[in-house]
Amino acid sequence: MPNIRRLILIAVPYTWLLLLFLVPFLIVFKMSLSDQALAIPPYTPTFQFSAGWDGLKAMFSAFDLENFTWLSEDNLYWKAYLSSLQIALFSTILSLLIGFPIAYGMANASAAWRPTLMMLVILPFWTSFLIRVYAWIGILGTNGYLNQVLLWTGVIDEPLVILNTNIAVYIGIVYTYLPFMVLPIYATLEKLDMDLLEAAEDLGCSRFEAFWLITFPLARAGVIAGCFLVFIPVVGEFVIPSLLGGSRTLMIGKVLWDEFFSNRDWPVASAVAVVLLLILIVPIILFQRQQQRAQEAKQ
């Protein structure tokens, strides 16, 4: 009996993984091996249940890696992958630089204030993400609020061109993903034993040294979790670069969208998605390991 229970316990997460990850992945992978066609759906070959075994064989024989060859021969895709990784990396660093002090401030605030501060971080989520990104168009535009204020106060004479540049993309990304950085860091800092800091100061540490030697290492799990929570979704981000970015903002999410909607080339779009997933698997595995280690350390 206990064996069956164990089996079920193991089977549940694996079924979950199978249904929500492996099956969709295989569908996309299958599509990436097919060819574009002017039909519904717009690729060939498609599997016909009525054709049975022969149909399956015919489908497999028509598969090839042509789309992946196409990706590797065209430097657009590699540049887009690299540029996405770069944008994700810088956004993560920026979010950390801004998010850590916020989390630190929140954790050090009096217990009465903490729920309010927490609320302030979460509150923006109550508005649609799309509307919040659109709001930035109004703020950053040539005749937007930011330029109006700056011109009015005399800080600048010519309106700044921010919208439709990479700067706007960074602003949008950092703004949107900041809570994902703040919350895990806050969660670890909140549990920090203040006695440790007192002990450090008693032993002659300056406040900065105490922060660097005690607080930061103890917050590391939160920092790492926050970084991954920002980095991984930003790599595939599409909405922010397409609304705030200009024609030169190159991100793989946009390339994927273009392949799918503008070129209507589902097979190549699928190949782009498969490669993107392979690229993201590395940080995801690292993140998993780190989480596991944190769990084990707790036990």
Place this chain on the structure above:
Amino acid sequence: MKTQKLTFAAVAASLLLALPAFGEEIHVYNWSDYIDEALLGQFTEKTGIKVIYDVFDSNEVLETKLLAGSTGYDVVVPSGSFLSRQITAGVFQKLDKSKLSNIGNVWSDIAKQTAIYDPGNAYSINYMWGTTGIGYNVDKVKEVLGPDAPVNSLSLIFDPKNMEKLAKCGVYFLDAPTEMIPAALRYLGEDPDSKDKAVLAKAEPILQAVRPYVQKFNSSEYINALANGDICVAFGWSGDVLQARDRAAEADNGVTIEYSIPKEGSLLWFDQLAIPADAPNPEGALKFINFMLEAKVAAAASNYVYYANGNKASQAFLNEDVIGDTAIYPDANTVNKLYITTPYDAKTQKFVTRMWTRIKTGY
């Protein structure tokens, strides 16, 4: 496929059962800023059919959805060359003309043109037609390029010397290779409808040379951007620019927008009402198309969006600033300069879209 049909039947059946409770409805998927929404209310009043209205801003997006199938839309509005590809792919159903009592209102001159894409107009009815040209902020362009700015020529947007100066006040291009590449070819004196890769490739250096000065490639945001004064030039669709002109006038913000058909010529396009083969409510869709064919309705639609329609009978009801405006209803002289394009085959399509990505992103 059979299982799909079964589920479809099941869904359709459950929808039918649900209908008395919720009332009949049709789903319409049209271009953004392309209808007087009051007309939808009138249609519901007249027929009791509720209209669920949704918008897109690129033919490519529409085609992707149509080719995925089961869009749930009853009426869609692709442009001619896209429509013709989609007919080949089996996306649409033939129109039952016996149910279109207002079909006599159709303007035969326009129907003759649309038959190039849809032989015999079996699958579609013209909604609007128009040209692709230059929308510009009169004062800002004058300020940047002087009083002799070539606002009626493609050299305004394809000559790097002009574009370099215009970049300061902002230029948007349509994010549509099927519009921009023919225009560049026309500027060069080549055949804008060419399918020859060697000819198509000639458009690239022209577009690459001015690309650094293009702030954005987008096919819907230029209406607001022009009206707000955020940009001074947009290469876009006639009615959209004229809507920007009106919005600026309404806002009274000191922005004056004009539209010009370039003297080199301009793309003449047709947006067609069509019914997807798997439309949930084709009967309702036919009623909607028939409603749009009413002379007064078609006139009201054109009066609102500033596009010409393919409805001869509606012309008696058009406002003077629509029927009398040669930017909307071009005179015979201008019509001679207009050109049309036909669809690319898959290989050429890939060549064109790859070139377009290279132009847009620089990679």
